Amino acid sequence: MSFGATRPLARAFAPRVGRLPALSRPLCRNITTTPPAPINPSSAAHDGGNVEAPHNGINVDTPVRMDTAPTPAPGDDFPIVMVGAGNIMFGSQAGPWNHSFRIEHKLGPRLKVKALIDPDAARARGVLAKKCASFVETAYKDTQVYPNIGEYAKALATSGESGPRAIIVGTPPAFRGGVAEGRHLELDLIKYFPTVGYFIEKPVSTAPIDEVKQVAAELVKNKNVVSVGYMLRYLRCVQKMKQIIHDNNLTVMATNARYSAAYQSIDKPAWWDKSKDMGPVIEQGTHFCDLSRYFGGDVDISSVVAHSVEYDEAPGKLSAIPINESEIPEDQRIPRITAAVWKYANGAVGSFTHTVALQGTLYDCELEVWADGYHMRLIDPYNAPQLLVRRPGDDHNERHQFTDDDPFFSEMSAFIDSVEGKPDSHILSSFEDATKTYELTWAIRLASEKSAAARRATSKS
Template identity: 60%
Template sequence: MASLPASTPGSRSSSRRPSIDPSRLVPMDRTSHIGGSDDFNVVFVGAGNIMFGSPEGPWNHSFRLEHKLGPRLKVVALIDPAIERAAAVLQKKCDSFVVSAYQDTRIFKSFEDFMQQMSEKDRPRAVIVGSPPMFRGATTPGRDIEMQIMKHLPGVAMFIEKPIATGPEHEIPEGFKIGKMISEAKTICSVGYMLRYLKAVQMMKQVIDENNLTVMSTIARYACAYESIAKPEWWDKSKSAGPVIEQGTHFCDLSRYFGGEVDISSVQAHSLEWYENAGRLSKMAIDEEKIAPENRIPRVTAATWKYDSGAVGTFTHVVALQGHNYSCEFEVHADGYSLKLVNPYVLPVLYIRKPGDDNETTTRFADDDPFFSEISNFVDLIEDIEEDPESSTILSSYEDAVKTYEFTWAIRRASEKSLEAKAKASKEAADVAKNA
């Protein structure tokens, strides 16, 4: 009988990640703005939906910062090459009750322009980067905003949206290089994987940690409402890098958060493509004919992999629902335990089954705001609030986010390889039949 491999040293702790006591994740409407009287200067990079909100989703970093910092918030610069759009969102802010944060905000086309005109009184304490991921996460000029910030504003904290990039796969090592530079410089940097800050997610971590559990399996499913996705770029792999990398990244990140590091070589995946019979969609908001056939996104991607710990993970991303609401679920299984998170984006519900009871307990989180929690913890670290170090913790570092980015690329590449293998096998079979 073959001998079993020895357990990997430290495999039990490989899935351990920074966590926060869920009782400390307080809804925004139950908090007061942070104390102090000095100005808290901030630079916004990007004037789009992530920064200022839209009807399509709950994101809006400016709104959370306004509540967290109150009258201390001073947005000294708004950087976006689309000057008219930047001016429009800025005017709305100046016409509102938060005018004190924006009345002196200056608009710049680029970070370089801002640095050339920045006075010492405008030096920011934080830079919030919400520009499209295709313009960041690399070391090439024009896509190296993180390196530019560290070069010109050493020590200034950064908040970077996810995914860290949507460039070509061969640039992934550049992301790791940037992550190493940030770490070695001890720069405070948080990446916007806000689902890690869900109260339900932290309750799941608490159950795992308190019971010293080893995760056996993670199961993730993400079905988006494609009818409401009207951005042509999202449907174009050459711009968005595809739905797993651009959208499914949140659930791939949750998978790593609970399962630990992924054995990238073990990733396998299959996809349903737009040209296959089952991949035809009836209510698209964009004209896909304007997108080159080779750049059109898959309708389904299903992946499996092994974690370094030995655990197994699965993820299925589906472009199939109409209407507006998405359908998303995430499960974690360990000896005697089942933890299932449902509908994390809108109204999170957590189902927990424990040893000794075949029934699940159900907890609903009607007023949770992970966007506020991630911003709140980010600001607390900048302010160096020491009352309880555990209450202000970055749950997603840049280096960690690059690993998620690498993982999502591995899933995309595995699905493409399976298509290539299928096409090759079909061609070989046709050649055999032709020569028979």
């Protein structure tokens, strides 16, 4: 999900209780069920990825929300540079994203923002004025505004001051992740600040996948700390799923992700235009494609098959689009439904469905993971995450819910700890791994467009 485009909305989770119809009960006479099993906390396995050893993760039994975090320890100043003065960096009323807020609570008085990079100088100075009028004035009172990272590097070279320890990148993906002019931000960072840690938002780019892989290779070669903002990996419910898999030595058999957007509330014209925001699977579905990979592992990209419901098909007629879609070229209008399946490298199966169908404001998102004897369901991870787990020997679902969770803070805290070289600091999404998620979302889009083109060709003939 690209946070400048849509509005995740808080809601309380209503338990979904399934009841057998009266007529079907006689069919169940010979089925016995066990009483609910006691729920014991699983050990902290720290399993942070599908390719890392099981010591890279967070402890789900330890609160990591900002108001439960310890007071920032005193120490040397921690200078950072922020790239982008928009909502992802400084927050808005539309959602919980606000990197500056989390960094302030992580570092406390150690934080010193040396520069804010944004071509819109007026917007940058506006957000700095608000910060300087608050309790974090000392972090921002000396912040300088620059239009690009090159101008900042030039000013730093002439001033003789020390550079940042970390750079936080919150620009739109169209301006990063590639090698062509105008979108090679990471290559500039390597050029000017090769030893600095980078935190980069997702999706990693809108550039062709070959360019993004080149950037990933350069970052791996450079060996500095890099974290990509797939914050759902840091959810305690997600880490609980990882722990259950690790504790029981399970092999994932299948994943099924579903992302249902409330399209009536998406009034950003670019979101409806594939030539700008690349379509909803790449722009929005990226989080759930990433979670799918987090559990299933690497995807056999050649196996991806997808179908879509397009705007000009009968099921694709929408009644509450908030923008004038007629202004968008027909070949760039987004699909209403995208359904994809694929094989993982280990033989497991993955599936993903993205829908542009709900009205109102509430989204509906779930992820299911199956293993031998196990079925895990992650429900509503954006707003009120819950995990339902069915285990062998028990027909009931056990429920896990963490009310003191803030994955945005967890990912930023892990990044800063990694930059400082602290023990047990684990980044759960590298740029190289995030590039694989980007490749999967593009494969889904291209596969759905291929099948749509084939249908249209058949219809014309």
